[in-house]
Amino acid sequence: MISGQVIDRRKFMKIGGTALAAGLVPALEADSKSPDQTTYSVKWYPFTGHPDSDTCWSLSVGPDGRIYAAACAESVPGGVVKPVRYNEERDDLDYLFDLAQMVDDPGTSGRATQCKIHYSFVPSMHDGVLYMATHLSGPPIDLPRYSPWYSWHDPKRCFRGAALVAFDTRNDRVLWWDTLIPKEGCRCLLHDEERGLLYAMSYPRDHLIIYDLHTRQGRDVGRISSINPQALFLDKQHRVWTSSDYGRLVRYTPETDRLEISPGLLPHNLNYQSGWHSVFYDVAPSPDRECVYASTWCPNPHLMRIWPNAGEWARVEDLGPATQARDTTFPVDMFRDHCGGLTFAGDGKLYYVASRWRDPKYNPMPGSGKELEGVVWRLDPQTLAREEVTELKHPTGVANYVSRGAVDHNGDLFFGHVGNRPSGIFKVSMPADRKKKNAHLPIRMWG
Amino acid sequence: MQTKGRFDPNSPDIKAYLEELAHQFVREGTMVAFPTCLPGMTTPIPHDECRITALDIDSEGHIYGGTSGRQAHLFAAAFRDLTGVVLDVGVVAEGTSSVAVCCGQSGALAFVNGARGGRAIRIPKIDLAQDWIQEWGLKPPVLEDLGECVPGEPVAHAICDPTRRSVIGITTRHLFTVDVESGKIMVIGEVRGGGHLGLNRSAVFGRDEGARLWQFDLASRSIRRRAIELPEGDWTVALRWASGGDTNQLFTGDAAGRLFSFDENQGFRLLGRTHLAPLGPFAMIPDGRLFGFCGAEMANLFCCDTISGRVTNLGVAASVLEQRRYGYQFGDAVTGRDGEIIFGEDDNDGHLWLYFPKIKGRGRTTL
Numbered sequence: 136m137i138s139g140q141v142i143d144r145r146k147f148m149k150i151g152g153t154a155l156a157a158g159l160v161p162a163l164e165a166d167s168k169s170p171d172q173t174t175y176s177v178k179w180y181p182f183t184g185h186p187d188s189d190t191c192w193s194l195s196v197g198p199d200g201r202i203y204a205a206a207c208a209e210s211v212p213g214g215v216v217k218p219v220r221y222n223e224e225r226d227d228l229d230y231l232f233d234l235a236q237m238v239d240d241p242g243t244s245g246r247a248t249q250c251k252i253h254y255s256f257v258p259s260m261h262d263g264v265l266y267m268a269t270h271l272s273g274p275p276i277d278l279p280r281y282s283p284w285y286s287w288h289d290p291k292r293c294f295r296g297a298a299l300v301a302f303d304t305r306n307d308r309v310l311w312w313d314t315l316i317p318k319e320g321c322r323c324l325l326h327d328e329e330r331g332l333l334y335a336m337s338y339p340r341d342h343l344i345i346y347d348l349h350t351r352q353g354r355d356v357g358r359i360s361s362i363n364p365q366a367l368f369l370d371k372q373h374r375v376w377t378s379s380d381y382g383r384l385v386r387y388t389p390e391t392d393r394l395e396i397s398p399g400l401l402p403h404n405l406n407y408q409s410g411w412h413s414v415f416y417d418v419a420p421s422p423d424r425e426c427v428y429a430s431t432w433c434p435n436p437h438l439m440r441i442w443p444n445a446g447e448w449a450r451v452e453d454l455g456p457a458t459q460a461r462d463t464t465f466p467v468d469m470f471r472d473h474c475g476g477l478t479f480a481g482d483g484k485l486y487y488v489a490s491r492w493r494d495p496k497y498n499p500m501p502g503s504g505k506e507l508e509g510v511v512w513r514l515d516p517q518t519l520a521r522e523e524v525t526e527l528k529h530p531t532g533v534a535n536y537v538s539r540g541a542v543d544h545n546g547d548l549f550f551g552h553v554g555n556r557p558s559g560i561f562k563v564s565m566p567a568d569r570k571k572k573n574a575h576l577p578i579r580m581w582g
Numbered sequence: 583m584q585t586k587g588r589f590d591p592n593s594p595d596i597k598a599y600l601e602e603l604a605h606q607f608v609r610e611g612t613m614v615a616f617p618t619c620l621p622g623m624t625t626p627i628p629h630d631e632c633r634i635t636a637l638d639i640d641s642e643g644h645i646y647g648g649t650s651g652r653q654a655h656l657f658a659a660a661f662r663d664l665t666g667v668v669l670d671v672g673v674v675a676e677g678t679s680s681v682a683v684c685c686g687q688s689g690a691l692a693f694v695n696g697a698r699g700g701r702a703i704r705i706p707k708i709d710l711a712q713d714w715i716q717e718w719g720l721k722p723p724v725l726e727d728l729g730e731c732v733p734g735e736p737v738a739h740a741i742c743d744p745t746r747r748s749v750i751g752i753t754t755r756h757l758f759t760v761d762v763e764s765g766k767i768m769v770i771g772e773v774r775g776g777g778h779l780g781l782n783r784s785a786v787f788g789r790d791e792g793a794r795l796w797q798f799d800l801a802s803r804s805i806r807r808r809a810i811e812l813p814e815g816d817w818t819v820a821l822r823w824a825s826g827g828d829t830n831q832l833f834t835g836d837a838a839g840r841l842f843s844f845d846e847n848q849g850f851r852l853l854g855r856t857h858l859a860p861l862g863p864f865a866m867i868p869d870g871r872l873f874g875f876c877g878a879e880m881a882n883l884f885c886c887d888t889i890s891g892r893v894t895n896l897g898v899a900a901s902v903l904e905q906r907r908y909g910y911q912f913g914d915a916v917t918g919r920d921g922e923i924i925f926g927e928d929d930n931d932g933h934l935w936l937y938f939p940k941i942k943g944r945g946r947t948t949l
Contacts (some may be wrong), residue, residue, distance in 0.1 A: 212589070258755075279599075288858055340910060358930040358931070394629060409905070
């Protein structure tokens with residue numbers, strides 16, 4: 136891409152489109168060394184079994200310790216999502232099913248399609264079920280685009296609703312499905328397994344939805360704001376947290392059945408931001424479950440550590456920006472300026488991927504490399520020191536936008552990626568001395 | 583199964599569709615969502631106590647309103663001169679639903695339902711016309727509870743008479759009045775109460791049994807039951823009204839979104855039909871256009887030209903000044919001093935939405 140070029144979301148997702156046609160998408164393996172010469176090897180797994188796929192918005196570890204990802208197809212009219220799983224014996228991906236067919240809402244329906252799973256894989260440990268919920272944006276097969284606002288009242292075009300699927304990972308079969316949120320997509324999902332409740336954020340109306348797995352009934356708790364938060368998290372008191380688009384914490388307390396808004400603002404750049412749009416992008420629990428680490432979905436996203444049980448409204452520590460400085464007199468899109476994929480690994484360190492790009496003033500990288508890079512960072516929760524351990528490499532396209540990250544039962548890192556067609560996932564093999572079995576436990580209960 | 587788009591991207595239909603998508607929000611005019619606070623100075627009304635369900639405007643152009651939710655709040659607002667403030671006047675004890683606010687000559691009265699029944703609450707006159715950055719002085723106002731309007735009956739709606747000295751209200755079963763100055767509540771008689779009240783220069787109208795209206799004559803203080811027959815339509819919803827125009831006509835609508843003008847002498851006249859139903863709040867601006875919302879869950883703004891009867895879909899409400907907000911559900915509307923409309927957002931964290939309609943072009947005339 137050329138510096139200064141207008142890059143909208145659709146263009147961004149098409150960047151790798153020619154790569155498939157040219158047969159340039161073999162799995163790529165590369166070794167990188169962190170400053171202390173510890174080797175992290177990186178391998179790319181394109182969704183070649185679903186060539187329409189243009190995004191991978193969900194990647195999570197399942198209750199079986201294996202990695203699940205969503206091969207989404209949202210820019211393709213009639214496009215549908217296919218859940219995939221990393222097969223460690225074959226070192227390849229298994230395509231599990233066509234979700235749209237599974238829930239009787241095929242891509243040919245004429246409605247907005249079951250095109251993606253957006254931060255909405257959640258495990259159920261007691262029975263080995265992986266719940267997944269769909270999101271909207273994929274246009275009907277005979278239209279170039281879809282707007283949930285425009286088609287809300289159109290029974291022919293309107294999205295049928297977020298489909299909730301219960302997938303039994305022990306037997307590889309779908310046990311049941313239901314419509315989680317009529318007419319709306321599910322932006323992100325959380326499972327409170329002790330109470331048998333799923334929590335979801337609806338799109339576009341930004342309502343918090345509670346789904347009781349015992350009764351299979353949903354309930355709308357009400358609207359939060361306008362811009363969807365991209366993550367929910369759970370604390371030890373079974374309270375569910377997210378953020379409003381005014382940059383405040385939002386907390387749902389089951390005992391009072393109230394949605395409350397924090398008085399304080401989440402960290403943001405005080406020089407030019409007000410906190411607006413500082414919604415959560417990704418939230419990872421610490422291994423001891425005492426705090427979470429989060430990044431925001433706004434330019435120059437900040438990392439933060441949140442202690443939800445401290446004080447009346449949690450203690451929030453600003454860990455600083457995750458991405459580089461830039462010229463703030465001109466906007467930057469949040470595909471370029473991005474931080475996601477937060478996950479703890481077996482070495483007790485937080486890993487995440489932040490974008491880095493060539494900038495003549497703020498980051499004059501050599502012209503021979505790619506303009507956009509995805510850097511894997513390792514943060515020590517004790518010292519808060521960060522080190523760059525490797526860079527994600529795509530054979531032809533970009534590797535800067537990671538949606539989610541997870542560690543599997545072997546202790547290796549995986550990252551879902553957005554920005555190439557077909558889309559895919561990265562595997563980052565952990566150095567032997569930083570790797571341990573069952574590093575995914577205790578498991579993250581939200582997407 | 584792989585799927586591929588089945589359309590011609592160059593077809594007129596597809597181009598027209600894309601053009602529609604490009605203008606799906608506020609196709610005409612400008613909307614500004616204003617929070618329920620003095621920005622930068624106070625905090626807004628709490629998120630789940632801020633569904634704005636009742637509004638009125640006083641003779642100075644200041645807005646008074648009430649919220650619904652976990653607790654009902656009453657507020658006063660000003661957007662003229664050096665103001666820009668929504669002042670949270672206070673919480674109504676055990677109140678959860680504001681059904682009407684009426685700006686009288688000596689202050690505003692609010693009607694709020696809750697665990698203690700349907701009560702009349704006096705909001706003292708607030709001097710909003712100040713420089714709200716520093717040159718102001720105001721002690722926190724105190725709400726005065728005037729009591730339950732009719733024991734055991736929630737209030738459905740209330741409206742000021744043209745003198746603004748008296749308020750006429752209805753509960754589920756009775757019509758009552760409140761003297762604005764003294765606060766004295768008087769039960770007038772038995773009527774069926776439901777939906778909003780309409781007011782013209784001489785009478786108040788409300789929904790009666792069947793497809794009929796009762797009429798309360800302001801001069802004689804008498805009620806005529808089943809006085810007026812509603813026109814052919816679907817009258818299965820609670821009525822909403824707007825008034826305005828040179829003859830101070832009334833406007834209402836049915837469950838299917840049909841809009842009617844009403845005049846005691848000329849009766850009802852069908853104006854047009856909104857593209858969605860049910861009708862939400864609507865109000866008339868001085869040039870004879872009605873603006874309001876229609877549709878459940880995700881309302882659309884509409885415009886009805888009461889002269890031509892043309893009804894236009896103006897899309898979903900969105901405010902983009904400073905920070906974006908979408909508006910999906912609205913509870914009440916009043917026309918501002920200069921022809922803008924103020925909508926109350928009936929949603930969590932409800933804002934006051936100021937709508938500045940597009941100025942109509944004047945036809946050229948040859949001298």
